[in-house]
Amino acid sequence: MSATPEEQEQVQARVGPEPTGEPEFRPYHHPAAGWGAANSVTRFMAREGALVDGPRAIMKMNHENTGFDCPGCAWPDDTKGLHLDICENGIKHVTWEMTRKRVDRAFFAAHSVTELSGWSDYDLENQGRLTEPMVYDPDTDLYTPISWKDAFELVGRTLRELDSPHQAAYYTSGRLGNEATFLYQLMARELGTNNLPDCSNMCHEASGRALQASLGTGKGTVDLKDWETTDALFILGVNAASNAPRMLTALAEAYHRGAQVVHINPLVEAAATRTIIPHDFKDMATFHATRTSTLNLQPRIGGDMALVRGMAKAILEQSNADPKALDREFIDRHTAGFEEYRALCEATPWDEIERQSGIGRADILKAARVYREADRSIVSWCLGVTQHEHGVDTVREIVNLLLLRGNLGREGAGPSPVRGHSNVQGNRTCGIEHRPTTEFLDRLAEACKIDPPREHGLDTVRTIEAMRRGEVKVFIGMGGNFALAAPDTPVTYGALRNCELTVHVSTKLNRSHIVHGRQALILPCLGRTEKDQQRKGLQSTSVEDSMSMVHLSVGMKRPASPHLLAEPAIVAGMARAALPDSETPWEWYVEDYDRIRDTMAQALDGFEDFNRRVRLPLGFRIKQPARELVFLTPSGRAEFSTAELPDVVPAPGTLALGTMRSHDQWNTTIYSADDRYRGVKNLRTLVFMNEDDMRERGIAQFDPVDITSTARDGSQRHLHGFLAIPYDIPRGCAAGYMPEMNVLCALGDYSTQSDQPIMKHVRVTIEAAAARTP
Ligand SMILES: Nc1nc2c(c(=O)[nH]1)N[C@H]1C(S)=C(S)[C@@H](COP(=O)(O)OP(=O)(O)OC[C@H]3O[C@@H](n4cnc5c(=O)[nH]c(N)nc54)[C@H](O)[C@@H]3O)O[C@H]1N2
Numbered sequence: 001m002s003a004t005p006e007e008q009e010q011v012q013a014r015v016g017p018e019p020t021g022e023p024e025f026r027p028y029h030h031p032a033a034g035w036g037a038a039n040s041v042t043r044f045m046a047r048e049g050a051l052v053d054g055p056r057a058i059m060k061m062n063h064e065n066t067g068f069d070c071p072g073c074a075w076p077d078d079t080k081g082l083h084l085d086i087c088e089n090g091i092k093h094v095t096w097e098m099t100r101k102r103v104d105r106a107f108f109a110a111h112s113v114t115e116l117s118g119w120s121d122y123d124l125e126n127q128g129r130l131t132e133p134m135v136y137d138p139d140t141d142l143y144t145p146i147s148w149k150d151a152f153e154l155v156g157r158t159l160r161e162l163d164s165p166h167q168a169a170y171y172t173s174g175r176l177g178n179e180a181t182f183l184y185q186l187m188a189r190e191l192g193t194n195n196l197p198d199c200s201n202m203c204h205e206a207s208g209r210a211l212q213a214s215l216g217t218g219k220g221t222v223d224l225k226d227w228e229t230t231d232a233l234f235i236l237g238v239n240a241a242s243n244a245p246r247m248l249t250a251l252a253e254a255y256h257r258g259a260q261v262v263h264i265n266p267l268v269e270a271a272a273t274r275t276i277i278p279h280d281f282k283d284m285a286t287f288h289a290t291r292t293s294t295l296n297l298q299p300r301i302g303g304d305m306a307l308v309r310g311m312a313k314a315i316l317e318q319s320n321a322d323p324k325a326l327d328r329e330f331i332d333r334h335t336a337g338f339e340e341y342r343a344l345c346e347a348t349p350w351d352e353i354e355r356q357s358g359i360g361r362a363d364i365l366k367a368a369r370v371y372r373e374a375d376r377s378i379v380s381w382c383l384g385v386t387q388h389e390h391g392v393d394t395v396r397e398i399v400n401l402l403l404l405r406g407n408l409g410r411e412g413a414g415p416s417p418v419r420g421h422s423n424v425q426g427n428r429t430c431g432i433e434h435r436p437t438t439e440f441l442d443r444l445a446e447a448c449k450i451d452p453p454r455e456h457g458l459d460t461v462r463t464i465e466a467m468r469r470g471e472v473k474v475f476i477g478m479g480g481n482f483a484l485a486a487p488d489t490p491v492t493y494g495a496l497r498n499c500e501l502t503v504h505v506s507t508k509l510n511r512s513h514i515v516h517g518r519q520a521l522i523l524p525c526l527g528r529t530e531k532d533q534q535r536k537g538l539q540s541t542s543v544e545d546s547m548s549m550v551h552l553s554v555g556m557k558r559p560a561s562p563h564l565l566a567e568p569a570i571v572a573g574m575a576r577a578a579l580p581d582s583e584t585p586w587e588w589y590v591e592d593y594d595r596i597r598d599t600m601a602q603a604l605d606g607f608e609d610f611n612r613r614v615r616l617p618l619g620f621r622i623k624q625p626a627r628e629l630v631f632l633t634p635s636g637r638a639e640f641s642t643a644e645l646p647d648v649v650p651a652p653g654t655l656a657l658g659t660m661r662s663h664d665q666w667n668t669t670i671y672s673a674d675d676r677y678r679g680v681k682n683l684r685t686l687v688f689m690n691e692d693d694m695r696e697r698g699i700a701q702f703d704p705v706d707i708t709s710t711a712r713d714g715s716q717r718h719l720h721g722f723l724a725i726p727y728d729i730p731r732g733c734a735a736g737y738m739p740e741m742n743v744l745c746a747l748g749d750y751s752t753q754s755d756q757p758i759m760k761h762v763r764v765t766i767e768a769a770a771a772r773t774p
């Protein structure tokens, strides 16, 4: 299944920008955010030519219903009207969208696709905003302009000519607003398929499935107010300072308040040290840093479940002498399976817990004591927990721990997954789900007068497999950069190239436009910062954050080009062409998004009275039954899980490699080759290793190394010449950046629990690079 070494190398060498100097590594000892962030932002805005518009736009960001929602991460907005509820990376994100650079028809006429395929991903995106629809011309190997009408007709004709609706797949990246999302899933289902792969399949699928199984609803139960009142925060597998920077404010406030903040991560990330809160002008002026951690534990990669089991075991042991260690009343009234779980914890020996977690018993007991002494605890997690074979079991173990002390359904307590893209949670709520429930489909059928397909569709990995086999012939991407984000890069490339038609609705040029099907379209859309003018006036779109708050986002900038269409209009255009007999009033919907919202109010649970409630000052919170102690599980109670601990200890000579983001990137969008908080400059093709693991292999800092991954099926994949960096990471663990390292992730290595590609635990060997024959 794997590609030739040459193909793999081509892929990994071309992601980041040309370094501006020699690689540097100096461990970072400064607080997160603060002036380092402010400097970085100013330089970045100057580069994008956004120094004039940027600040004005940023003042409008995340303001209750009068501004646009930051298109960056899914952290909720401040509820107290904080002016400047913003962060370095959100600003970069917005500036990147508002750049003055443009990719126009002259650009495409001057550069063939073959030429562009030799460009780095950084250079592709850095050309600026796309300006008009383009179609690939195989005769000239150029993208050439096409009218919107002809583009829609090409999509419609190709879809109509398929033998089965299941020969098309409709990918969503988590930035799509709720209204466009609803129309998009409606189009797919009216055409007759549930093939709705999305970025959640690579992200929080495990969280959704675990919370669904344990609590009956696949979302977190807490909100920001809970974060503000909790006694103890446990943060697992999140690089908050880079990926959810506004969480720093919550951590610093918690620390000020005297709450305990425990970070559990093989790497001590910047958020686990100190921060200067950027909107706190006094702190900024006086360089005053606040601690954001009271305890850091560094488990081995994949060791979280054992660590959490250890905490639970400690609490249960204590409860023999001190019954108050448990909330017996809560357990008896609201949970099922407690005795089995207790027996399992008792039967799991401490030495096994220590070996699998990589943490000594004394440290586990410290964490358990924090948990025991807190009246209210929140556990928060992100990809460090989910992108594993046993991601579902681990999230369920987290819930087990919370249940022991009744940390659910009351203020300041509960599970709090940190979602990824700004609207990835809203996408799911509004129907992007390849495994829809019968209740969802029944309501959709009634509200929209369609007959939706009942069989489950394809997720991300299954879509790639089906494209390779020629079973999916049309790939439509609503945002995102599928070619680069998905695992097993050369295999994914091959799958896309095997398509009859690939269509990408995008704001910027990216790899997925260059690695295309026999026919290919680039359809440029408005960004979230831009004014969306439709027949009935200026439109706003709604989004849902990590804590289930739904609110409106209104663009304020003039569109990057007069030829851009809004995402709902693009969906409607494709749908109208593909479904000539459709009774859905596609154009009528697009004239006024209130009409889409009225239909959503009928079709979606929790969206009653949508148009009114979404206009409330902070929007509204979708009701979360588990929060009200209503558990939609088979037993009607919160269910303890009883999974055996997996064996995550690497075999002798091998390492567990986690792929992750640098500080200066947004998934496949790379801003620079620096990773400030990890002390790295001018280098992305690196691997962080424990010093002893390096010494054992005769590897010194910046030595080039060869990395070989071995998949479950025994196939091997390679990266050549990455530079080793000695880092504070447990022995047997290594880390490096996505998407460069996606070539190491075998397509077949997805979790049997969640179907998520295993991106945080790749089995590798690393050795000093063999000399290469030129
Ligand atoms: N600026 C910026 N913001 C972003 C993104 C971005 O690319 N840039 N991406 C967005 C998206 S889509 C998502 S999903 C989120 C991702 O947010 P994160 O989950 O923070 O993303 P990663 O960079 O993959 O980092 C994962 C963290 O998990 C840790 N880790 C790795 N393996 C393990 C393990 O076995 N156990 C534990 N406990 N920790 C482990 C790593 O050390 C790292 O700190 O961020 C969102 N926000």
Ligand SMILES: Nc1nc2c(c(=O)[nH]1)N[C@H]1C(S)=C(S)[C@@H](COP(=O)(O)OP(=O)(O)OC[C@H]3O[C@@H](n4cnc5c(=O)[nH]c(N)nc54)[C@H](O)[C@@H]3O)O[C@H]1N2
Residues within 6 Å of the ligand: 125, 172, 173, 174, 175, 176, 199, 200, 202, 203, 383, 387, 420, 421, 478, 479, 480, 481, 482, 484, 485, 486, 487, 505, 506, 507, 508, 509, 510, 525, 526, 527, 528, 567, 659, 660, 661, 666, 667, 668, 669, 738, 739, 741, 742, 745, 759
């Ligand atoms: N090895 C490894 N791989 C990973 C991960 C990992 O941790 N390790 N993480 C995974 C995760 S969590 C995720 S979410 C995926 C990310 O996967 P994707 O969501 O597919 O990728 P992005 O890089 O976020 O997409 C960037 C592109 O989105 C387009 N875009 C930006 N704004 C808009 C907009 O407003 N509308 C539209 N239509 N398009 C827009 C631009 O053209 C830009 O090039 O990657 C996954 N891949």
Ligand SMILES: [Mo]
Residues within 6 Å of the ligand: 199, 202, 203, 420, 421
């Ligand atoms: Mo994500």
